[in-house]
Amino acid sequence: MSKVAGGKHVRRSERQWRALLARFEQSAMTVSAFCQREGICTASFYRWRRLLGEADIGDRLIRPADHSPGFVDLGALSSTGADRLELTLDLGGGLVLHLVRG
Template structure:
């Protein structure tokens, strides 16, 4: 948020932050110079840049048309298989999905 006359804060929408981050990408300024010029907190700048990731320019990257599916169907699990089945998926960002059967 940025301060305006009277000490009040301005709340920006996601679209406004996207435009702000796009302006930063076009500038040759450092983050602190840009934030000072725009009157925004550097912590807010970094937070929104992280939240919006690589989509700061406003366009989400399109997947290639010839890309195959990331999902591979392995059919149903056999009921006569081992009594216990354990599956761990590392989803990134410190998030792990752990499934146990049996």
């Protein structure tokens, strides 16, 4: 719900929130300025944007064939290869994991 100048709360439907969010996208305004102009609470704005965004994502679920797998099986290491194995993983944020076998 949102407050208007008279202090009354206004209950908006999902359709009205979708229209508000669409107007915001076209406005090139900050969330704070837009909410002040429209007379809505920024917390309500963020809540509805999250709720409707999650609903939109649910409508566009990615099919398994449309994305790459999170894990790629590279097979087993050959036992006839070198005895020494080095693996370095850059985990981001300056964190590097370096594993050595052999």
